[in-house]
Amino acid sequence: MPKPPLNLYLAAPRGFCAGVDRAIKIVEMALEKWGAPVFVRHEIVHNKFVVDGLREKGAIFVEELDECPEDRPVIFSAHGVPKSVPAEAQRREMVYVDATCPLVSKVHIEAQRHADNGLQMIMIGHKGHPETVGTMGQLPKGEVLLVETVADVAEVQVRDPERLAFVTQTTLSIDDTAEIITALKARFPGIVGPHKEDICYATTNRQEAVKAMAPKCDAMLVVGAPNSSNSRRLVEVGAKAGCGYTQLVQRAADIDWRALEGISSIGITAGASAPEALIDEVIAACHERFEVATELVETAVENVEFKIPRVLRIPA
Known part of the structure; x- marks a missing residue:
């Protein structure tokens, strides 16, 4: 049987942002510098595939600082922590690295x-x-x-x-x-706002790409975790921008193909904490089922890079 034709639209930018990339590197470099285990307070980024990969390398994920021993390094997630957390780490004389997105x-x-x-x-x-x-x-x-x-x-x-x-x-x-x-x-007419928009460049860029792509698509697949705020926002933005049906999927195995029966165009994007490997997996799954014609929908080019904390750049 010949495969049905499919127009596949790929949003750009999509996937990892500079803050996520930096946070993952921080955990990997901490493991290289201090050896396993390294403790991480909360998921470093909201993506199970990423977290499981780091766990296999020796990272231990906990929700609170009191679950960490004094004699092992601890990393604070990209989402940021209350001031009380580093204050408590200092009181306990712990080695800690703050991976909060700049x-x-x-x-x-x-x-x-x-x-x-x-x-x-x-x-x-x-x-x-x-x-x-x-x-x-x-x-x-x-x-x-x-x-x-x-x-x-x-x-x-x-x-x-x-x-x-x-x-x-x-x-x-x-x-x-x-x-x-x-x-x-x-x-509150006198309320003071930020000098520059607080919503990050990566969130903005991914949402703009989805807005440009959505009217072309019968359906959209957003690669990302259910606890990822920016991924869930992409689902909402796609629906509002004119795409008839949008699925949030963690990876290709999660795609509900029955809901996509009879469609002729799919858009693919990914939240800022979703690695390219999972996006490639979803694209490959489309190729297995359809005769695919691919088009890139690019609305911005990103070249942002954030520095790794100095403690990880100096030898042990």
Whole structure:
């Protein structure tokens, strides 16, 4: 039987961003420098394939610092941690490496600067997400108020409506965040925003590529983990941008082919913590079932690189 034809659109950019790439390198270099085991507080990035690969090399993933012994190095995940975590590591005289994405660290610095100027913070983010927990944990309890939706903006109770600033989680939907910012500015006209957009370049670029690709596609596959905020946002952006059906898949084995019966075009993208190997696996699975014609949908070229912490660049 001849294979049915399929137009396959590949979003670019897609997959790993500079912050994820740096965080994974930090764990690998720590294992080279200090040997196994190296402890990592929380998943270094939200991707099971990546985490399992590092676990095989000798990384031990824990949720809290009290699960780590004093005599082994510990790494803090790319999502960032509350200030209390490095403070506790210092108190216990532990060797630690902070793999927080520099763009998340920028938000932390911003929040501290506003607090130093006497402003209460409003954070646009998802409750319980490690990045949100880390950013809110930069300041004392009550100094950062969380809003997730436009409806939350109407309900939030602030200390002084004239002395407010806002920051955002870096992995949100650009469009949804814009609506919440508009609501904040309408209710609190004097609220101070960031000098430059908090949503990171990689999140923005991946969402823009999906917007360009979505109208061409009957269906879209987003390679990423269910606990990855930026991957889940790509699913939402694809649906809003005109793609009739979007699946979030961790790898090729997760694809629901029955839902894709009769389609003639598929778009493929990946969240910022999904490695190229998993994207290639999904592309190969499409080739197995269809006669594929591939087109790249490129909206930006990325050449960002972040430095590895000095402690890992100097000999042991």
